[in-house]
Amino acid sequence: MSETTCTALDVYKMLPRTNCQKCLLPSCLAFAAAIVSGSKKLKDCPDLDQASIDAFSAKYLRPDNKEVNQAEFIDKLQKKMASVDFESVAPLIGATVKNDTIIINSLGKDFALDRQGNMVSECHIIPWVQAPLLSYITHKSHADITGKWISFREIKGGIEWQGLFARRCEEPLRKLADDNPELLTDLIDLFMGKTIDWYEADIALILYPLPKIPVLICYQAPEGDLQSKLTIFFDECCSINLHIKSIFTLCSGLVQMFAKIAAHHL
């Protein structure tokens, strides 16, 4: 499995940092996050010269890197959208159809996609969501929420991605929760989540990044010499409703967004 080895900060440092928005994102920082999530390519910044792109790629990106794969993945999914029968699929995935677009709620916010797979709402502000949304709509199978929670490694294909998932999702979120004790409870209000009390944890909250992709975040605060613990669980239906790569992209994008929220609003 390939992966991009750079962080958003690594990318940000090599950008012109003018926030000119020619890449159609609100800032260079947003662009850097989009590179790490794989939804943008370095060449999408018109002010970067080829020599800088080549030098950066040689240092951080493997030839078969996730950035390239992700862009190709989005192209492939956009082509698939043409054959999706919106009216039939929408009720199966918890979506609605309006004005020839399919509308899906993610964390309390509506995202609309047209038949070419373009996001036609204000969703460009979180570009990493495009690939998981397309993957979710075009996925060949759909299942209802079961209420049974499983770990990431138990999801179909999860074992291969487990290490990267721990490094990019669970571990950064655990540190964020350690540094911002109010973060997880604030996320409940911000993203229409709900808490549960039947799981043994200091905080256990359910979020719906997609209508039929519920995630359960369980956090145990540090105590004495004991380090904190954070585990993300998934409803069993996630194995059927979304490819593992898209589940990973969705979660890593979420964690990056939570980090931004923690930095700017909490």
Ligand code: SF4
């Ligand atoms: S086009 Fe380049 S310089 Fe302009 S905002 Fe995007 S990343 Fe920054």
